[in-house]
Amino acid sequence: MSSSVEAITVLSSDGDEFKITVSAAKLSKPLNWMLEDVCFSDDCDEVPTIEVNSKTLVKVIEYCEKHAPRANSGASDSDAEELKKWDIEFMKMDVKDILFHILMAANYLHMEGLYDLACQTAADLMKGMTVSQIRKIFHIKNDFSSEEQEQLRRQHPGCSFD
Amino acid sequence: MKQTAMDSDVLFLPHEIIRNILKRLPVKSLIRFQCVCKDWKNLMQNPSFIVDHLQQSSHQNPSLLLECKRINIPLPWRLYLLDSGLQVRRVQNSPSNNSSRNAGIVGSCNGLLCLEIHDFNQSPHPLSLWNPATTAVRHVPRTITDFCDFYNCVTGFGFSPIVNDYKIVRTYAVFYDVVTKVEVFSLNRGTWKAIDIGNLKGVRLNSETVTANGAIFWSGVKLVREKKEGEDNIGLQEDEDYIEEAEDKVDVIVSFDIAKEVFTVIPRPNLDWDADVMLTVYENKLAILCDIWGDEDEIPDMIYLWVLDEGTCASGDTWSWTKRYTSSPLSCTLDSMAIWRNEIVCKPDSEEHDDKGRRNVLCMMNLTTNEVKRSVISYCDSILRIYNYVESLVSVGNNYIEES
Numbered sequence: 001m002s003s004s005v006e007a008i009t010v011l012s013s014d015g016d017e018f019k020i021t022v023s024a025a026k027l028s029k030p031l032n033w034m035l036e037d038v039c040f041s042d043d044c045d046e047v048p049t050i051e052v053n054s055k056t057l058v059k060v061i062e063y064c065e066k067h068a069p070r071a072n073s074g075a076s077d078s079d080a081e082e083l084k085k086w087d088i089e090f091m092k093m094d095v096k097d098i099l100f101h102i103l104m105a106a107n108y109l110h111m112e113g114l115y116d117l118a119c120q121t122a123a124d125l126m127k128g129m130t131v132s133q134i135r136k137i138f139h140i141k142n143d144f145s146s147e148e149q150e151q152l153r154r155q156h157p158g159c160s161f162d
Numbered sequence: 163m164k165q166t167a168m169d170s171d172v173l174f175l176p177h178e179i180i181r182n183i184l185k186r187l188p189v190k191s192l193i194r195f196q197c198v199c200k201d202w203k204n205l206m207q208n209p210s211f212i213v214d215h216l217q218q219s220s221h222q223n224p225s226l227l228l229e230c231k232r233i234n235i236p237l238p239w240r241l242y243l244l245d246s247g248l249q250v251r252r253v254q255n256s257p258s259n260n261s262s263r264n265a266g267i268v269g270s271c272n273g274l275l276c277l278e279i280h281d282f283n284q285s286p287h288p289l290s291l292w293n294p295a296t297t298a299v300r301h302v303p304r305t306i307t308d309f310c311d312f313y314n315c316v317t318g319f320g321f322s323p324i325v326n327d328y329k330i331v332r333t334y335a336v337f338y339d340v341v342t343k344v345e346v347f348s349l350n351r352g353t354w355k356a357i358d359i360g361n362l363k364g365v366r367l368n369s370e371t372v373t374a375n376g377a378i379f380w381s382g383v384k385l386v387r388e389k390k391e392g393e394d395n396i397g398l399q400e401d402e403d404y405i406e407e408a409e410d411k412v413d414v415i416v417s418f419d420i421a422k423e424v425f426t427v428i429p430r431p432n433l434d435w436d437a438d439v440m441l442t443v444y445e446n447k448l449a450i451l452c453d454i455w456g457d458e459d460e461i462p463d464m465i466y467l468w469v470l471d472e473g474t475c476a477s478g479d480t481w482s483w484t485k486r487y488t489s490s491p492l493s494c495t496l497d498s499m500a501i502w503r504n505e506i507v508c509k510p511d512s513e514e515h516d517d518k519g520r521r522n523v524l525c526m527m528n529l530t531t532n533e534v535k536r537s538v539i540s541y542c543d544s545i546l547r548i549y550n551y552v553e554s555l556v557s558v559g560n561n562y563i564e565e566s
Contacts, residue, residue, distance in 0.1 A: 123183050134198050
């Protein structure tokens with residue numbers, strides 16, 4: 001790879017093209033490996049595909065571009081504070097619609113910072129939910145028999161199956 | 163749980179991701195979510211998940227327990243939890259709350275508390291293990307020693323990752339003299355066992371205790387018996403006045419290795435004779451908070467922090483003390499109580515009240531910046547002691563059948 005390349009093009013799983021700067025791509029180990037392995041010069045036709053849908057990839061790239069300067073150079077406390085606020089705004093998203101996709105993508109792309117942030121956001125959203133809300137968003141079926149439910153209720157009077 | 167393609171309409175998260183989310187939830191939510199499905203219920207009882215959750219909880223929300231006595235009301239004692247957002251809430255369902263009995267915390271470790279229930283019909287006082295977050299209680303069986311009323315018990319509680327076990331150590335002394343017997347209760351084993359007092363010979367222990375890094379610590383004094391020439395010692399051993407006069411006392415720290423079940427006696431650093439000493443934990447090591455009381459105008463009040471390093475050092479000893487912090491001269495008298503998140507938590511000597519008459523101020527002294535912050539918190543009672551605490555799912559071992 002020539003050092004003059006500043007941005008690379010990748011394809012989403014939907015087949016859309018996205019540009020991502022080299023410094024931002026370095027936040028992800030698999031993307032970093034791609035940078036080393038694949039030819040990104042102008043006369044190279046091959047565009048790597050990332051198994052993440054377009055809607056999610058837009059957000060992932062947005063996160064990478066925002067965090068890249070700090071990850072590469074370190075930052076002052078005030079920058080860190082600002083970035084924290086940005087993260088909170090960035091994470092204001094629907095759980096089922098996009099947050100879960102971000103979680104999968106961050107896991108697949110080995111992006112520790114984004115993965116932790118997304119896990120924490122999901123946990124904060126789940127804290128106050130009822131059991132039936134949880135089952136709905138995770139697509140989980142209640143597999144307890146009525147006897148087992150009764151036993152759990154006895155052990156933990158605060159338990160509710162609804 | 164099956165994993166399907168990411169962009170299908172129904173997205174199933176892999177088990178690993180669900181686990182990473184769940185370890186960040188408070189215990190209260192997790193107990194509720196046991197009812198989601200069998201997979202989740204099993205996960206919450208899985209020892210390695212419990213450890214992950216504990217680590218996350220220690221990192222995310224290290225808390226304090228405030229052990230309080232009520233103003234003008236002798237019984238019962240009360241507990242408050244101060245979380246990392248400085249919110250205070252009362253801790254309910256203490257094993258001693260069902261009656262008018264009082265209780266005291268022996269130790270706090272990984273979300274478990276060892277309590278001594280002050281039941282004056284039973285000597286020694288019965289012990290309970292309690293996880294306030296899950297509300298699980300285990301009554302520790304009566305000990306194997308035949309107990310005489312003139313015994314004085316000093317107890318300690320802690321965890322060793324080496325043997326992956328929680329242990330309670332109970333030492334017995336006649337009145338307030340040197341330790342004569344030691345028993346150890348293992349949570350895994352579920353029984354007491356007498357152990358050799360070993361290095362504890364000739365040591366008198368103070369009841370205050372902390373646990374860190376696989377050991378339990380107490381402060382105490384080692385009595386060095388001197389035989390004075392021309393004096394007849396026989397028959398005088400029981401005479402307390404004699405003991406006070408004829409023995410040299412050395413201030414010591416006693417450590418109990420939870421895995422090896424061995425005591426070590428460590429000399430205490432040289433402190434002012436009238437300093438107020440409090441054991442605490444700093445960077446997972448034993449530390450001593452030392453309050454020096456000045457006099458009105460000339461010498462100001464100060465707080466020092468001494469930290470114990472274990473492992474062979476230059477002098478050949480296997481321990482060394484370092485004075486890690488010296489406060490600025492204090493403008494008002496502060497009573498240091500614990501270390502929490504790089505701050506010394508202090509209680510102002512003259513307590514302040516809000517308009518409802520509640521005591522409500524703690525001072526936090528930052529160990530790096532030296533800054534003293536006054537934190538207004540709301541609690542009603544007078545603080546006796548402060549314990550570091552972290553909410554966890556750690557089990558008290560419910561498979562044990564309580565002895566009558």
